[in-house]
Amino acid sequence: xxxxxxxxxxxxxxxxxADEVLAGxxxxxxxxxxxxxxxxxxxxxxxxxxxxxxxxxxxARRPDAAREALAGIDGVEVDTLDLGDLESVxxxxxxxxxxxxxxDLMIDNAGIMxxxxxxxxxxxxxxxxxxxxxxxxxxxxxxxxxxxxxxxxSVSSRAHHFSGMRWDDVHWAQGYHKWEAYGxxxxxxxxxxxxxxxxxxxxxxxxxxxxxxGIHTPxxxxxxxxxxxxxxxxxxxxxxxxxxxFKTPEQGAAxxxxxxxxxxxxxxxxxxxxxxxxxxxxxxxxxxxxVKSWATDPEQAARLWELSAELTGVNAFVG
Numbered sequence: 641x642x643x644x645x646x647x648x649x650x651x652x653x654x655x656x657x658a659d660e661v662l663a664g665x666x667x668x669x670x671x672x673x674x675x676x677x678x679x680x681x682x683x684x685x686x687x688x689x690x691x692x693x694x695x696x697x698x699x700a701r702r703p704d705a706a707r708e709a710l711a712g713i714d715g716v717e718v719d720t721l722d723l724g725d726l727e728s729v730x731x732x733x734x735x736x737x738x739x740x741x742x743x744d745l746m747i748d749n750a751g752i753m754x755x756x757x758x759x760x761x762x763x764x765x766x767x768x769x770x771x772x773x774x775x776x777x778x779x780x781x782x783x784x785x786x787x788x789x790x791x792x793x794s795v796s797s798r799a800h801h802f803s804g805m806r807w808d809d810v811h812w813a814q815g816y817h818k819w820e821a822y823g824x825x826x827x828x829x830x831x832x833x834x835x836x837x838x839x840x841x842x843x844x845x846x847x848x849x850x851x852x853x854g855i856h857t858p859x860x861x862x863x864x865x866x867x868x869x870x871x872x873x874x875x876x877x878x879x880x881x882x883x884x885x886f887k888t889p890e891q892g893a894a895x896x897x898x899x900x901x902x903x904x905x906x907x908x909x910x911x912x913x914x915x916x917x918x919x920x921x922x923x924x925x926x927x928x929x930x931v932k933s934w935a936t937d938p939e940q941a942a943r944l945w946e947l948s949a950e951l952t953g954v955n956a957f958v959g
Contacts, residue, residue: 673743681896689897723770746792805828828944855889
């Protein structure tokens with residue numbers, strides 16, 4: 641059921657904003673769930689969706705901070721969710737299912753990046769556990785509420801170029817590298833969408849993954865200032881050296897909003913997007929864009945699904 645990885649000529653680009661891609665789209669009566677929808681790209685995604693008429697549920701690890709950030713935005717509700725804690729995932733999903741509501745748009749936006757080696761749960765590497773396994777368990781637990789025709793959006797990154805799946809050591813027990821670990825987690829986000837799209841097609845549920853672009857947000861909180869200077873992002877005073885090379889949060893939120901709502905993607909799914917269009921396959925040696933073949937391989941996607949179900953004990957499509 642997947643669509644070939646080739647641009648469709650959407651008419652949007654890297655400068656398009658979330659509000660621009662939602663122009664003319666009425667989301668009245670629609671319910672969206674946006675993890676981490678109170679900071680960085682998530683906050684802009686929540687703002688744009690509510691402006692278009694949607695009601696947005698924001699599951700948050702820091703619910704008080706979320707309520708403060710979202711104050712003044714109508715049509716939003718906050719609940720507690722820690723993606724690194726499967727008991728928290730279960731509890732949130734049970735509370736939501738008890739409300740009897742349906743989900744039309746599911747945007748798996750929350751994540752951590754390049755953090756020091758951290759273990760959660762039974763010793764899982766935190767980036768893989770939070771960015772992938774937490775969202776895997778969440779979507780599977782919420783599956784009874786995900787409406788026919790809904791879209792599930794998995795926010796990945798161009799960082800998936802850094803690493804494919806390390807099947808022999810997914811939790812980095814044999815030496816940790818923060819950027820490669822982040823890359824594996826982002827590859828997992830793409831593979832998740834590939835397989836979910838295949839499984840959900842019967843109900844008309846389509847799944848997409850995407851690279852939002854380079855944006856200076858709180859996601860960089862684990863990166864030391866010295867490293868950001870070395871990478872040429874900022875100067876000694878913390879000023880962005882090349883602001884034009886970064887998207888604004890409004891531009892960064894555009895591709896996930898486009899993935900969740902655009903009629904241009906009707907009948908499509910299982911593809912990786914960037915700059916509000918379907919991405920082309922990555923060219924070897926070129927890290928400037930495109931999607932790596934290891935991230936869209938249906939066999940690897942099925943293998944990851946099985947592993948994730950085994951690790952989390954959750955699989956909505958069995959039994």
